[in-house]
Amino acid sequence: MKELKILAVVVFFTLLTYWGVEPYAHSVMHPHIESKGFKYDDLKPLAKKGDAAKGAETFMNAGCIGCHGVKSQGMPAPMDPNAAAASFGVNPPDLSDAGAVYDAKFLADLIANPEHALMVEHKFSKAGRSFPMTAFYGLGGDKDQEIADIVAYLQSIAPKAEKVTPKMAYEAACGRCHAMHYDKWTQIGERPTFKYKIDELKFEEKVVDYQDKLTKYLGKLPPDLSMYIRSRGEHYINTFMEDPQALLPGTAMPRVGVNKESAEKVLEYLTEVGDRKHAERDSVGKIVMIYMFIFAFLAYLWKQSIWKELH
Helix, strand or coil: CHHHHHHHHHHHHHHHHHHHHHHHHHHHHCCCCCCCCCCCCCCCCCCCCCCHHHHHHHHHHCCHHHCCCEHHHCECCCCCHHHHHHHHCCCCCCCCCHHHHECHHHHHHHHHCHHHHHCCHHHCHHHCCCCCCCCCCCCCCCHHHHHHHHHHHHHHHCCCHHHCCHHHHHHHHCCCCCCEHHHCEECCEECCCCCCHHHHHHHHHHHHHHHHHHHHHHCCCCCCCCCHHHHCCHHHHHHHHHCHHHHCCCCCCCCCCECHHHHHHHHHHHHHHHCCCHHHHHHHHHHHHHHHHHHHHHHHHHHHHHHHHHC
């Protein structure tokens, strides 16, 4: 029985450290932030019902295609990623999937007041810098209606939610700032397969050039996210996407503005790429634990048998 008592003491203090001391120390160093379900309660709901047909006209007349491409509608980006980054600091997103990936309230506020929607006032207007995306001041009519119309247009051309793949959600929400080298993704797009070394070097030069401009824009180069699902965990990434300032006050990372479904797909993509053996590892872990318990029990019985014979 002495060995069982020792085992019980070891198990008790191990569990105390794992479920008590370590979480407490972590909570002191990194306060726990609960997700608010990507509801964006600080943003005003759309006051008007949008008209997609009118929104298409407003979208064109407002000059949105001067910065943004809409490939699904036959409107390519006006500049390549490097030229765009030279002008704006970062490549403006293609808006083909925006209506499905982003929250409607976020899109409306992004059009009306980009700094507020993205939560980057501290890096721009309050720091005496101009934000590269121009706010929409209306075309002379009802501004709220015009914004609602643009949002309706973006939603009308976007794929159905079930058609948005995890990779599509990642590329739209994160891919212009964060690389994912485990899946050959760079900030300027997927890394092709090259036949000649000179072509590979030219592509690398473009990637480095874009990264340099992005670093100047944000203050530091955003990290490659290949291993973040394992190094940070789902909860951290989820709440950081939702409200970066809550976890890291003063960060240059903007609020992403995705809806809840798209956030889940981003996490799914990060898991698919960065932790492909997650399910297999969990199943093996359970088997190993069962084996250890059986082995410990048999070892105890064997020990009892040996000592019984000696006595």
